[in-house]
Structures are given as structure tokens and as C-alpha cells.
Amino acid sequence: MAASTETSRTRTRVAVVASLTFSLVNFRLELLRSLVRSGCDVYALAPDDDPESIALLEEAGVHFRQISMDRTGTGLLADIRTLRTIKAAFDGIRPDIVLPYTMKPVIYAGLAARMVGIPKRYALITGLGYVFTGDNPSFRKKLLRQACVFLYRHALKGAVQVFIYNNTDAEIFRSLHIVTNSNSMLVPGSGIDTRHFSQAPPPDGPPVFLLIARLLKDKGIREYVEAARILRARHPQARVQLLGPFDPNPAAIARKEVEEWTANGTIEYLGEAKDVRPYLRSCSVLVLPSYREGIPRTVLEAMSTGRAVVTTDAPGCVDTVEDGETGFIVPVADAAALAQAMEKFVTTPSSIVEMGKRARQCAVERYDVHVVNRILIEEMGLQYIPPANSNREAAC
Numbered sequence: 001m002a003a004s005t006e007t008s009r010t011r012t013r014v015a016v017v018a019s020l021t022f023s024l025v026n027f028r029l030e031l032l033r034s035l036v037r038s039g040c041d042v043y044a045l046a047p048d049d050d051p052e053s054i055a056l057l058e059e060a061g062v063h064f065r066q067i068s069m070d071r072t073g074t075g076l077l078a079d080i081r082t083l084r085t086i087k088a089a090f091d092g093i094r095p096d097i098v099l100p101y102t103m104k105p106v107i108y109a110g111l112a113a114r115m116v117g118i119p120k121r122y123a124l125i126t127g128l129g130y131v132f133t134g135d136n137p138s139f140r141k142k143l144l145r146q147a148c149v150f151l152y153r154h155a156l157k158g159a160v161q162v163f164i165y166n167n168t169d170a171e172i173f174r175s176l177h178i179v180t181n182s183n184s185m186l187v188p189g190s191g192i193d194t195r196h197f198s199q200a201p202p203p204d205g206p207p208v209f210l211l212i213a214r215l216l217k218d219k220g221i222r223e224y225v226e227a228a229r230i231l232r233a234r235h236p237q238a239r240v241q242l243l244g245p246f247d248p249n250p251a252a253i254a255r256k257e258v259e260e261w262t263a264n265g266t267i268e269y270l271g272e273a274k275d276v277r278p279y280l281r282s283c284s285v286l287v288l289p290s291y292r293e294g295i296p297r298t299v300l301e302a303m304s305t306g307r308a309v310v311t312t313d314a315p316g317c318v319d320t321v322e323d324g325e326t327g328f329i330v331p332v333a334d335a336a337a338l339a340q341a342m343e344k345f346v347t348t349p350s351s352i353v354e355m356g357k358r359a360r361q362c363a364v365e366r367y368d369v370h371v372v373n374r375i376l377i378e379e380m381g382l383q384y385i386p387p388a389n390s391n392r393e394a395a396c
Contacts, residue, residue, distance in 0.1 A: 011039060011040060011041045012039070012040045012041070012096045012097060012382065013040065013041045013042075013043065013093060013094065013095040013096050013097070014035050014040045014041070014042050014043065014095060014096070014097045014098075014099065014380075015043045015044075015045060015089075015090065015093055015095035015097070015098050015099070015109075016028060016031075016032060016035075016042065016043070016044050016045070016099045016100070016101075017044075017045045017046070017067075017086065017098065017099070017100035017101070017105040017109040018044065018045070018046040018100075018101060018102065018105055019046065019047065019069055019102045019103075019104050019105050020046060020047075020048065021046040021047070021048045021049070021050040021053045021054065021064075022048075022050055022053050022274070023046075023102075024044050024046055024053060024057060024062075025053045025056050025057065026274070027190050027297065028044075028101075028190065029056065029057075029060060030191070030193055030369045030370070030373060031190075031191075031369075031373050031376065031377075032044060032057070032060055032062050033060050033061075033387070034370075034373045034374075034377055034384065034385070034387075035377065035382070036060060036061040036062065037385040037387070038377060038382045038383050038384065038385055039382075039383070040097075040382065041063070042061065042062045042063065043062070043063045043064075043065055043093050043095065044057055044062050044063070044064050044065070045064075045065045045066075045067050045086065045089055045105075045109075046064075046066070046067065046069075047066065047067055047068060047069035048066075049066060065089050065093070067082070067085045067086055067089055068081050068082055068085040069082045069085075069104060069105075069108075070082070079104075079108065082104065082108045083108045083111055083112055086108050086109050086112040087112040087115055087116060090112050090113060090116045090118065091116060094116075095113075095118060096118070096119075096120055097118075097120040097121075097122065097380055098110075098113040098118050098120070098121050098122065099122045099123070099124065099380070100123055100124070101123070101124035101125075101126050102124075102126055102127075102129075103128075103129050103131075103148070106123045106124075106125065106152070106155060106156070107148070107151045107152060107155045108155070109155075110123060110154075110155025110156055110159070111151070111154060111155045114154075114155070114157070114158070120160055120380070120381070121156075121158065121159045121160060122159060122160055122161050122162070122163065122379075122380060123155075123156060123159060123162045123163070124163045124165075124187075124190075125162060125163065125164040125165065125169060125170075125173065125294065126165055126189075126190070126294040126295075127165065127169065127292065127293055127294030127316060128169050128172065128292065128294075131144050131145050131148050132145060132148075132172070132292070149176050149178065152173075152176075152178045153176075153177065153178050156178055156179060159179070159183055160183065160380075161183055161184070161185060161379055161380070162179045162183060162184045162185075163184075163185060163186075163187045163376060163379070164179075164184055164185070164186055164187070164294075165186070165187065165188075165189050165293075165294035165295040165316060165319075166186070166293075166294060166295060166315050166316045166319050167186060167315075167319070168315030168316070169294065169315060169316070170184055170186060185379070187372060187375055187376065188295060188366055188367055188371075188372055189294065189295030189296075189297070189300060189320075189367060189372065190295070190297060190369070190372065191300075191367055191368060191369030191370070191371065191372030191373060192297070192300040192301055192303075192304045192363060192367050192368065192369055193304075193368075193369045194304045194363055194364050194367075194368050194369075196277075197277060197280070197301050197304035197305050197363075198304075198305070199304070199305060199306040199360050200280075200281040200305055200306060201306070201353075202283075202284045202306070202307070202352050202353060202356060203281075203282055203283075203284060206235075206237040206238055206239060206346075207238055207239070207284040207285060207345050207346055207349065207352065208238075208239045208241060208282065208283045208284045208285075209228075209231075209238065209239065209240045209241065209283065209284065209285050209286075209287050209310075209342055209345075210241045210242075210243060210279060210280070210282075210283035210285070210286055210287065211224050211241070211242050211243070211244075211286070211287045211288060211289070212243045212244055212276055212279070212280075212286070212288075212298040212301075212302075213244045213288065213290070213298065214244050214245055214246075214247045214249070215242075215244055215245065215246050215247055215252060215253040215258065216247055216249055216251050216252055216253065217251040217252070217253060218251050218290065218291045218292065219244075219288070219289070219290050219291075220288070220289025220290050220291060220312065220332070220333070220338075221242070221253050222253075222335075223289045223333055223334070223335040223338055224240075224242070224267075224287060224289050224335075224338065225261050225266055225267055226335035226339075227240075227287075227289075227335045227336075227338040227339035227342060228240035228266050228267050228339075229266055230335065230336065230339035231339045231342050231343055231346070232265075232266070234343065235343065235346045238342075238346055239268065240266070240267045240268070241267065241268045241269075241270055241279075241283065242258070242261075242267050242268070242269050242270065243269075243270040243271070243272065243273060243276065243279050244272055245272035246258075276298070276301060277301075277305070280301060280302055280305040280307060281305060283302075283307065284307070284308075284345065284352050285307060285308050285309070285310060285327075285342070285345050285352060286298065286299065286302035286307050286308075286309045286310070287309070287310045287311070287338070287342065288309065288310075288311045288312075288317060289310075289311065289312050289330070289332075289333075289338050290311070290312060290314055290316075290317055291312070291314050291332055291333070292314050292315050292316060292317075293314065293315065293316030293317050294316050295316055295319060295320060296311070296316060296317055296320060299311060299317070299320045299321070300320065300363060300367050302359070303320070303326065303359035303360060303362060303363040303367070304360065304363040304364075304367070305360075306356040306357060306359060306360040307356050307359060308326060308327045308345065308351065308352055308355035308356050308359055309321050309326060309327035309328075309359065310327055310328050310329075310330065310338065310341045310342055311327065311328075311329060311330075312329065312330055312331065312332045313329050313330070313331055313332060314332050317329075322358075322362070325355065325358050326355055326358045326359040326362055327355055327359065328341040328344065370386060370387070374386075
């Protein structure tokens with residue numbers, strides 16, 4: 001009698017769960033490829049029908065499954081539907097390993113995996129998000145935070161390993177008894193493909209500052225605009241640019257506000273782009289005045305391109321930049337300090353090149369995607385097989 005498919009299969013099945021299909025390509029494609037090379041059957045689960053991203057996943061040998069998920073909503077019925085659809089997907093796939101990332105996937109894929117009985121459960125904590133920001137949250141936000149802590153505890157109970165991007169977030173999760181020292185560890189972000197984000201010389205002429213982010217208050221957008229006003233009052237030749245999509249998040253910046261900033265000449269709004277490399281090559285310095293991050297991807301992309309960075313002393317941001325070496329670190333929500341740091345590149349333009357070179361070196365040595373993926377895959381008990389063209393460049 002022939003053995004069943006379930007009992008005869010020999011390849012490990014891995015399910016990676018995301019809240020945005022494009023993020024699987026933009027942030028996780030090399031990790032997914034590494035899992036395929038390790039001999040796994042890899043499934044990617046996400047809510048939106050993005051034909052271009054799905055085609056790239058399939059080309060990489062990854063099976064895509066669409067699930068129901070309201071990425072930013074807090075509705076109970078929608079979240080119950082999310083839990084049910086993920087559980088149904090797991091019932092069909094029967095994965096051996098589950099790896100979700102970002103808040104909703106971690107919570108609902110974690111709960112679904114426990115319900116199905118998947119033993120090897122992992123999670124990537126890329127940042128704590130809107131609910132955990134702010135020292136004086138509203139009553140509603142406090143309730144949401146308490147609910148998230150409760151759900152996180154149950155979703156991550158018994159997880160083999162929880163990968164966390166920065167020490168501050170790790171300490172918070174441990175202090176809230178969501179994870180323990182033994183089942184949580186730090187990893188240096190999602191990594192960056194330093195070949196894809198290749199080094200490029202900064203442009204000639206007056207300095208061009210660029211902020212790449214979703215248009216959220218917590219990204220420090222308003223401080224950036226105020227810093228632009230201060231800087232351009234002293235140095236009108238400096239250009240200050242903003243690139244990123246509008247967002248349905250409760251902390252979103254209104255479109256009308258951005259239109260006012262561009263109309264009075266304070267900043268240049270560049271819209272949004274799936275490929276940010278041309279914009280990074282066209283800027284002199286990246287600025288990210290965020291209130292909190294995991295490990296900010298845009299900073300890694302800029303460093304890999306050979307750009308100095310101005311960021312804040314917020315969790316995640318402060319982990320990426322060596323103050324005075326690869327850029328400058330300023331206090332959170334301090335527009336005057338931000339303007340002063342940006343002005344240093346105007347008055348000492350040679351630092352744009354010098355700090356940019358050191359930033360590139362740091363990206364190659366510490367944040368290269370193959371370095372990070374090896375950590376993740378080996379911690380999941382799998383064999384890491386580097387790509388054929390993975391010979392990393394010498395530090396430069």
C-alpha cells in the first residue's frame with residue numbers, strides 16, 4: 001500500500017507570513033531564496049493580490065497563498081477572519097516551520113500555528129509599531145497596548161526562537177513576559193543586498209537631503225519639515241526631499257499638509273516608488289528622524305549606497321549609525337538639532353563623501369543580507385547554502 005503524501009514527504013515545509021505581499025519581495029526575497037536553496041518547500045502568505053510580486057515569488061520557487069488581513073484596522077470581526085484564514089491555510093499546507101513578521105502576522109499566525117499544532121514556531125519582531133510609541137498614550141491606545149501584549153503572550157508562548165531587531169524592543173518584550181532570554185535573540189535587521197544597493201558617488205552641487213518613509217507622524221516628518229525651514233533660511237541652495245506613500249494609519253500625515261509644504265517651497269515631495277535606488281543615488285545624505293524603528297531598512301539601503309545618515313537616538317535608529325563616523329544622531333522630536341546636524345553637511349561638504357564611504361563599509365561588514373540570513377536559517381535548524389555569486393566584496 002502506497003504511503004500517504006503526509007507521511008512520505010521528506011522536504012521541510014516553511015510558511016512565511018506577511019501583512020503586505022510587496023514586502024515579501026522588497027524585504028524577504030533573499031531569505032525566501034535561501035530557504036529554497038536549503039531544500040525546503042517554501043510558502044509565502046500575504047493578503048493583497050500583487051501580480052508583479054507574486055510572479056517574482058514564483059520565479060524564486062516560492063508558493064504564494066493569499067489570506068485575509070486588514071493590515072492597520074482594529075476591528076474584532078476582521079481579525080477573527082484573519083485568524084481563521086491563516087489557520088485554514090496552515091491546515092492545507094501543514095508546515096513544519098512558521099515564520100511571521102510584523103505585528104498582525106506574528107500574533108495571528110502564531111495563534112493559528114498553536115491551534116494547528118505546528119511545533120517549530122519562530123517570529124521576527126521588526127519593530128513595536130504605533131501601539132507602543134508615545135510616553136503619554138490616550139485611553140484607547142492604552143487599551144490597544146494591553147490587548148496587544150495579551151495577544152503577543154499567547155501567540156509566542158512556546159515559540160522556539162523570537163528574532164528581535166534591537167535591544168530596546170527585546171528588553172520591552174522580556175519585561176512584559178512576552179518572551180524570555182532563552183527564546184529570544186537580537187539580529188541585525190532584515191539585512192540589505194549590498195550588490196543590489198551598490199555604492200554610487202554622491203551628486204555634485206548643493207547638498208540634497210532625502211527622507212524615505214511612509215507619511216506618518218512617528219517617522220518625524222513634521223520635525224523634518226521644520227528642520228528644512230530652518231536650514232533653507234540659512235542655506236537656500238540646500239534641497240530637502242521627501243519620498244514615501246500616504247498611509248491609512250491613525251498617525252498618518254494628511255495629503256493637504258504635504259501639499260502646503262511643497263507649495264511654499266519648504267520641501268520637494270517626490271511621491272512614492274517601489275525602487276528607491278535612483279533617489280538614493282541622487283541624494284547626498286539620508287535623514288530619518290523617526291520616533292522608533294526595528295532596524296530601519298531605508299538607513300541600511302542608504303548606507304549600502306554610500307550615503308551618510310542623520311537619524312535620532314530612538315530605539316532601532318541609534319543602533320545603525322556611528323555618531324560622527326557614518327552620520328549624526330540627534331534627539332527625537334528636536335527639529336533644531338536636526339537642522340544643525342544637516343547644516344554640518346552644507347558647511348563641510350567633504351564629510352558627505354568621507355562618511356558615506358564609512359557607511360558603505362559598515363553595511364557590507366555588518367548588515368549584508370547573506371550574513372543575516374545565515375543567522376536566521378541556522379537558528380531554525382536548517383542548512384544555510386550561500387548563492388553561487390555570494391562572494392562579498394572586500395571592505396572599502
